Amino acid sequence: HEHDGWKKELQLPPKDNRPQTEDVTATKGNEFEDYFLKRELLMGIFEAGFERPSPIQEEAIPIALTGRDILARAKNGTGKTAAFVIPTLEKVNNKKSNIQALLLVPTRELALQTAQVCKNLGKHMGIHVMVTTGGTTLKDDIMRLGETVHVVVGTPGRILDLASKGVADFSHATTFVMDEADKLLSPEFSPIVEQLISYFPKDRQIMLFSATFPMIVKNFKEKFLVKPYEINLMDELTLRGVTQYYAFVEEKQKVHCLNTLFSKLQINQSIIFCNSTNRVELLAKKITELGYSCFYSHARMLQSHRNRVFHDFRNGVCRNLVCSDLLTRGIDIQAVNVVINFDFPKNAETYLHRIGRSGRYGHLGLAINLITYEDRFNLYKIEQELGTEIQSIPPVIDKRLYVAPSALDDAQIQQPNKQQALITQKQQQQHQHHQQQQQQQQQQQPQQQAQQLPQQSQPPMPQQQPLPAHPQQMPPMQPQQMMPPYQQYPQQFAQYPQQYPPQYQNMPGYPPQMNYYGQPIPPQAYQQRPMPPQMQQQPPSPYANQPNGAQAGRGGGKQQANGPQGPGIKTVS
Incomplete structure (x- = not known):
């Protein structure tokens, strides 16, 4: 030896x-x-x-x-x-x-x-x-x-x-x-x-x-x-350790649903994908306003800024990263156990690479897709192409599906076992009276309602939660207070929480569906939005090239330059 x-x-x-x-x-x-x-x-x-x-x-x-x-x-x-x-x-x-x-x-x-x-x-x-x-x-x-x-x-x-x-x-x-x-x-x-x-x-x-x-x-x-x-070595395309769910939501409910997921899931680190660079920045700002620490990364940023975000996220400075498909390929951050598709991808290849950011090297991970009405065909198509099943999100997600056993506490380990025991009990008692089963279900309901998704609640109050040294034993993510901006970062560095870039502070095109905390959007928000260009294109008027009132219909007569309906021509016989 x-x-x-x-x-x-x-x-x-x-x-x-x-x-x-x-x-x-x-x-x-x-x-x-x-x-x-x-x-x-x-x-x-x-x-x-x-x-x-x-x-x-x-x-x-x-x-x-x-x-x-x-x-x-x-x-x-x-x-x-x-x-x-x-x-x-x-x-x-x-x-x-x-x-x-x-x-x-x-x-x-x-x-x-x-x-x-x-x-x-x-x-x-x-x-x-x-x-x-x-x-x-x-x-x-x-x-x-x-x-x-x-x-x-x-x-x-x-x-x-x-x-x-x-x-x-x-x-x-x-x-x-x-x-x-x-x-x-x-x-x-x-x-x-x-x-x-x-x-x-x-x-x-x-x-x-x-x-x-x-x-x-x-x-x-x-x-x-x-x-x-x-x-x-590809029996099936998707990773075995990644459990996939979809949540059927309206566009304007997405941020609220994300907030609920943050409060319910035991997130070690998460990557959230959007389909455009603008939406990446807007969502990062929204998550920061909800009180969670968040970085973002997309292709229009300076390379040095992207490197800094990537380096700090990997070192556990921050729990959440919002990005475009720039980061889908091969990026290996072991501590990521949850991937959220805030915008559902257009093709199966992108989907596969996105969800592969969790469950790295055979560990456990969770992929959650927020699906709107328009995405439903895409969801079906991607399921068929990959030969995988994306399930509807349950009221309670078993933490053993995506959390390392060392990070589970006793209460969390026992809870899923309780549910399994209830299921086997039901199978044994199927021959008994239907009313007895109903009573059992009523007893279970209070337990399940405690973690129902999505729950209509106010945004949680920020609390300070220090990150442990070892990324595998991170506690459940809580809303964090604003982190102090780092002195060594370049100015206008795309990192949150920090001052938002000035060009987006009063952005007229801020998507109203992002302004969502669970309360209805005030109607003024819609009234202030500019009219879509296709609605502005009205059929050309035959009098468009003539001076106002030059031709006043068949009978001539008095002209009214500005009536109650706006500029127009009124004929009086």
């Missing part, structure tokens, strides 16, 4: 005791040491908290180490990133100073996250990782590439820019990985990616990872991949 001495010196993180689903646990029983990886890499793997490979890692790592092309399809949140980072780092020779691998991702946030995984796993290996995305200065990247860089992580546009200028030399890079390949091969990116491949050597290895594989990926495979090894 002498060769195992290095294990004793490892600085292992605290063990994560949360239960995991079969997406992650149904393995063949391999160990990371079975792949004959370098000891420095194994040290990084164990210190990052990895114990044994997940199913996608078991399939991908040994094949990737042989240098064969890979086409891997696996669910979000099952350890895809490590499945390509581990073999990539293993094959890098740190004695050479040239670029040896490119990891291509579609979004800036995912690039930062992937680069961080590379740095964490390879911290003992002396490998230099560089991340480059649009939104950062080109000069810094050029200076950085003048030094030693072994692995480049980035987004397609910037990488092609560096390669075409001759700044980044990929002629010795034998590994080319595409994460979220379906997005990278969409019409906006595919010409860039195909151009990029021409800068790589002929004997390169291409690895594609994605949750969905549309036809464009198959066409790319036939054109560029050589006898790829195909991995498919």
Whole structure:
């Protein structure tokens, strides 16, 4: 056992005791040491908290180490990133100073996250990782590439820019990985990616990872991949650990319903999705007014602001994040256990990526969709495409479906058991008289009404609730007092609570349906709204181009320039 001495010196993180689903646990029983990886890499793997490979890692790592092309399809949140980072780092020779691998991702946030995984796993290996995305200065990247860089992580546009200028030399890079390949091969990116491949050597290895594989990926495979090894770990598309519900609401009830969910659910951290950048900002302001801490992030913000929000949210500074679909792909924040679709997505792919933000790495999560009358067909279509069932939201949601057992208190553990006992009791007593069953139901009613959704109540009063150090044992979310604005943030930083940007303070187009706390909207709110443009377009008048009163009908006569009906022409016979 002498060769195992290095294990004793490892600085292992605290063990994560949360239960995991079969997406992650149904393995063949391999160990990371079975792949004959370098000891420095194994040290990084164990210190990052990895114990044994997940199913996608078991399939991908040994094949990737042989240098064969890979086409891997696996669910979000099952350890895809490590499945390509581990073999990539293993094959890098740190004695050479040239670029040896490119990891291509579609979004800036995912690039930062992937680069961080590379740095964490390879911290003992002396490998230099560089991340480059649009939104950062080109000069810094050029200076950085003048030094030693072994692995480049980035987004397609910037990488092609560096390669075409001759700044980044990929002629010795034998590994080319595409994460979220379906997005990278969409019409906006595919010409860039195909151009990029021409800068790589002929004997390169291409690895594609994605949750969905549309036809464009198959066409790319036939054109560029050589006898790829195909991995498919997708029995059903949605994550097993995520319980999905929908609540049928009117547009104007959404904020009130969200307020009720906040007060009833035991939220660790939540991500709330909207379909437009304007609605993201308005909803973030509304949540702040309700007394909950809230950040927002969308594509029209400065990159440095987005990075700051992402970093602080991941570190538990704030419980809630409102964002557009910018953050749907691959973003991994373990403490998120609730995702709320404030606006229902338009297609199944977006829905799948959104709900994959909870239930990361086989843990438990909850996805709640607020459905309006117009969304009902979309809901049915997405259920059919994904082969999943989205249930109507019950009056009481069992906390064991989405809260780690360590964070449940005794009362919460006992309550669902009580309900189960009542159900079995009913089954045993079905032959008894109908009236006895009615009496039992009446006894249960007071318990269920205590947590009924949605409950028409006043907004809760803000209370101060400090966040614990470990994100897995956060208490139920309570409305929090306004947090002091951080001094180190740039001015006009999109972070709540803080001063709202001046252009939105008295916004004329503020959606009236957002002005909702459970009380009816005053009629003045509607009267002050501008008339829709289609109602303003009236049929052209035959007298439009003539001076007022120039033609006064058939009989001529007296003119009334401004009668009670407004400007008009009145004829008197």
